[in-house]
Amino acid sequence: MGAWLALAAAYAVSAQPTGGAEAKRPTRLFSEDQPIRATIRGPISAVVATPIPARTARPAVLELSVPAAEKHSIQLSPRGLTRRQKEQCTFPPLRVEFTGKPDKASLFEGQKRLKLVTHCRNATSHEQYVLLEYSAYRMLNLLSPAGLRARLGSFDYADTNGRVTESRIGFFVEDPDDAASRNGLKEIRTTGRIAVAQLDPAAAARAALFEYMIGNTDWSMRAGPQGDICCHNFRLFGAAANSQGAMVPVPYDFDASGLVNAPYAVPAEELRISSVRDRQYRGYCAHNAQALAAAADFRAKQPQIIGILSAIPGLDERRRSGAAAYLEAFFRDIATDETTAKRVLKTCIS
Secondary structure, eight states: OHHHHHHHHHHHHHTSOSSOTTOOOOOGGGSOOOOEEEEEESOHHHHHTOOTTOOOOEEEEEEEEESSOEEEEEEEEEOOSGGGSTTTOSSOOEEEEESSOOOTTSTTTTOSEEEEEOOSSSSTHHHHHHHHHHHHHHHHHHHOTTSOOEEEEEEEEEOTTSOEEEEEEEEEEOOHHHHHHTTTOEEEOOBSOOOGGGBOHHHHHHHHHHHHHHTOOOOBSSOOSTTSBSOBTEEEEESSTTOOSSBEEEEOOOTTSTTTOOTTOOOOGGGOOSSTTSOOOOOBGGGHHHHHHHHHHHHHTHHHHHHHHHTSTTOOHHHHHHHHHHHHHHHHHTSSHHHIIIIIGGGOBO
């Protein structure tokens, strides 16, 4: 029971709203942490073979068996870019879009479109990378009520001929709109680059320190790809959809982090670090005071953060101990305000 209590504690923290009286209850799918079991039936081979950058959606069926039997018509499409390159991965991340509205008795009540994080390759070792990325979401839930939630599951992928082509661990990621709603906030969908002054200082510092903790540098909380909404592997929440200030940056997509250490993950050349295991703080100097306050909170929650790893079903001991050692190094970096300033904040962005 101890492991599952640790995960429940993470959701208890993230259940605390940040935005006031209009906060909504979490959707059913992301209000519990029991792993689900499901089968996706459809043209799996065609979805996998979709040429980059197309994201062609194809009709399929999602069948849930645990915690209860359900069947839904969906549109299934590949997403992402790097992981769709065949030299990197043989199976893409997926998007599931419900063609009908799941009823109130469904686990998927209130869901429209969901990201499904999948294995990269068929080797069972790649499931460990999925579990480590899932653990990062759970750690974020422990640290911030605005963090996107995740629901772990076992997924069978059955092609149109009925043959199961893959059977692997994956997880659904909460839609940002739902995460904003349960915090009494709205998602801000803006294009272009935002100013540092538009960010909520405490939230921005906490998010940057979290990314440093897991060794992730593949993000920007101020800009997204050209022509796309802000931001790169971040979403912005605010009091209103058109808010221009006090924006809460919320990170996601952690597969390129040092914590996960996926074989396809490499740091950007301009960062001048040789491995994703090498940490580099990319928060803003204007938020250094808030970063020191966040570090104190991280220190207070060190046992719970590292304890998340023991609560992840299926995570093998070698990966768990390696991830724990990686996190322990982070906590040495932030052991005091002095070490935090010397080892972490020295690379802050002016």
